[in-house]
Amino acid sequence: MQVDIQRMDEVLEKVCLALLCLILVFSTLAFGAVRATEFAVATGLVLLALVLWLVRLWIAPNPRLLWPPVCWLTLLFGGYALVRAHFAPVQHEAQEEVLRVGVYALFFLWALNNLYRQEASRWVTLCLSLLAVGVSLYAMVQFVTGDTMVWHLFKPATYAQRGSGTFAYPNHLAGFLTLLLPLAITFTLAGRLNYPTRIITGYAALIMLGGIAVTLSRGGWLAAFVALVLLAAALFAMRQYRIPVLVILIVIFLGGIWFYGQAQEKIKRRVAAAFDRGHDRDPRWRLWEAGIQLWQDSPWWGHGPAHFDLVYPKYRQPVNHTQLRPNFALNEYVNTLVDYGAAGVGILTLAVALGLGGGWRAWRALSHSIHQEELRGGKRAFLMGAGIGWIGLLLACVTDFHFHLPAIALTAFALLALMCGHLRFATERYWVPLSRPTLFFFSLSLLMVGGFLGVRAWRSAEHAYWQRQADRAESGAVQLAALHRAWEAQPLSHWVAHQIGEYHRRKSWRQEGDYINQARTAMEWFQRAIELNPMDSYALIRLGMCHDWLGEHDLAEPYFLRALELDPNNYYTLANMGWHYFQRRQYRRSKVWFAASIRLNWWDNPTAYAYYRAAERLWHEKP
Known part of the structure; x- marks a missing residue:
């Protein structure tokens, strides 16, 4: 009987892995799951994943949770967002935002506790690499042909000459690819993969670079450049990777020169627009100035979840560039300050720091268990690629609102959960055993929260x-x-x-x-x-x-x-x-x-x- 339970658990774990890939692929291909209907489908898949989690816990002879400190911060921010939404002036937008925060939190906790094995990291990396290839190729076709469509829908006319893939906004594609590019490179160079698979991830990395290029996203270019510099510096410190890194840098440099020659006028216009001053300066600066003023009106608690667009008009500047509805501050940090205040930003900052710190701690532990100059087994390759990808995404958030796009948020939190899962190689202290009464209470809480979010999503x-x-x-x-x-x-x-x-x-x-x-x-x-x-x-x-x-x-x-x-x-x-x-x-x-x-x-x-x-x-x- 014990063998049957073990086999059942292994099957359920594989189903969880397939479900994770399905959630990430669907949300990316379905316009980033930005619309409520597509996000409801993603929410339904997350709720199904929670049911599988509970089944695994109840059939396990000794159920336990992997619960590093970042989990407490995740719950704390979810509760904080719920309270702030309750007191928000406009309930509809606030509750829609809380729905997404709740789904992200449950998704992170589920992925952390069900996909902490090395095989999960390898398969998720391969899945995301293939997904990024498809989306990047679609963006290149859009760029070359001037296609104004994303699937069957028109995207804004201002983005007609830029590649956006399955997203409406080209900068979101740049942020998405910046998150995944370092991961594809580290697995190509250092992952324990067979040669055909390495060829796939290497090809994916090159196509991702092309995808970032055709977005014409200035912030995306800069974030990707910094991420690649950090990755090159980390790999160059290991002797056996110096020549491959130099080859990659040369290929990127030559590819950049070729792309500049092909799209010289577009690139010049985009770069020149970033340095406009006076009346024609980038609207981002005006939105950021207004956002800082809004934050100063409510510095500690913010105006309420998803309230930037609602309170912004009072500080709109009297110029023609600010007349359209902004929706977001085009800066994730300013936007979050306005919505959640310094308290909310503090909780999120600590949560991200603990999450990335968990990955760093796992990296240190793995460094002592294997030869210092090797990334054998793919564990350290995943930690390096995912960690630097996260840094690149955080840099891209200076000029855009990437975490407000569900596809990017879900992908980022999936990678963060897999990174934190590697903590089991560093210490056993974060495993929490569950007695039957505790498991009953945990299951009831999870079902109640899941049911609440499911009704809201529907x-x-x-x-x-x-x-x-x-x-x-x-x-x-x-x-x-x-x-x-x-x-x-x-x-x-x-x-x-x-x-x-x-x-x-x-x-x-x-x-x-x-x-x-x-x-x-x-x-x-x-x-x-x-x-x-x-x-x-x-x-x-x-x-x-x-x-x-x-x-x-x-x-x-x-x-x-x-x-x-x-x-x-x-x-x-x-x-x-x-x-x-x-x-x-x-x-x-x-x-x-x-x-x-x-x-x-x-x-x-x-x-x-x-x-x-x-x-x-x-x-x-x-x-």
């Missing part, structure tokens, strides 16, 4: 699905029905409330049926949107417009003024201030607001142009 996916159906609807009735289904799935979504209000407002303005009641209905939904998101200037503007439409100009003005207070340097807010005074027939005053709006957006602002000309004509005609 509702989030359902909400996103019906929103997409509303966007695709060809008739107003179908669109309204889909929006109400989305509202039922997620009644905390201020954006859905705004969309329902906008549907009724437009119907009222077309004077279809009882337009007064339609306007009143729209106002009710806009009021709900404001209650759910007090920082939503757009709902305030729409509510004021409905009052103006009904001739209630005095009631409308406070809403426009409040919107201006929340987003004072937005061309849309300024244009609607002008529209409000135009309705009040204060044409001279409205012209001032329309002119200010045009100064911030002169390329796509038809409302301000049209009303400015109308206000000028009516002002001259006014007796």
Whole structure:
């Protein structure tokens, strides 16, 4: 019977390994799992993995957990995020963020406790190398052909001339490949692999370099360069790897010269843009300045999970480069400071330090067990490659928000878990035996947390699905029905409330049926949107417009003024201030607001142009 249990456990361990690879491959190929529907699938796979974990614990004769100090920090940050979300001003965004944090935390703990053998590291490295090859080749095709699609969806037009692979944002591909590139190189040089497998990982490393190049990501290039320098320095210290390292550096140098010759103009434009000053400087600098100001408003606890985009408009700079919605600060550290404050950043910093420190400790232990100049067995090769890859990703986070992309976060935490799993070669002190009562309590806690996250993920996916159906609807009735289904799935979504209000407002303005009641209905939904998101200037503007439409100009003005207070340097807010005074027939005053709006957006602002000309004509005609 004991043999049967051991075989069953071995089978379950292999299933866990296959499931880990499936999660990483799916999340990467499915647009980075950035959309709620794809992330729900990844969440379901993680929950299935937790069930397998519990089965393995319950069939084991002596169940135990591998629980290094980083696990406590993981739980601490998860709890901190949950508390901060509970007190956040906007619940919808905060809860969506907590869902992802919870999934990442459970995924890390599961991978750490189920895939700590050397075979797991080898197979995960090979899987990720092949995945990176496919994504990089796709990015090269996009770069050469100018393809504007990612699978069947269009990516933003500004990235049409850059390779992004299966991600919408080229910089995310650069960060993803920077994380994996050192791992492919160390396994090629030092892993205990047969020659065909080494050829595969070596080929993967070369293709990854090409993939990073075609992203035209300046931050990605710099992060990859630093990671390669660190890797070369570490390998060069070992005598038997000096010649291979020199060969690799020469190949990279020659490849860089060839690529520069092929894409010289694009590279020059990208590099020159990084050094622009004055009005044309990179919007990143403006976002970082605004982010620091936002953090100073709430330095210890932050504004709330996923709140940067919600609170940013108050500090938007009055230039045309800041008019679009940023979503993130384009700097993971600034973004995290704004969302979680110094306390949250401190917990995360300590967690990452303990995780990478665990890998370093395992490296030291393995150094004493084998010859000092060898990376025999692949253990140290994995630790070196994964550790330097993490350093490269952390450097790339200075210019982008890589950990907000689920595919990158899941891949990074999988590698960190496998690194920490190597601690079992350094010490036995982190194994925690579980008695049956303790195992029962642990299992119950895991099922409760998993069930909570599963329900959240399902509702989030359902909400996103019906929103997409509303966007695709060809008739107003179908669109309204889909929006109400989305509202039922997620009644905390201020954006859905705004969309329902906008549907009724437009119907009222077309004077279809009882337009007064339609306007009143729209106002009710806009009021709900404001209650759910007090920082939503757009709902305030729409509510004021409905009052103006009904001739209630005095009631409308406070809403426009409040919107201006929340987003004072937005061309849309300024244009609607002008529209409000135009309705009040204060044409001279409205012209001032329309002119200010045009100064911030002169390329796509038809409302301000049209009303400015109308206000000028009516002002001259006014007796």
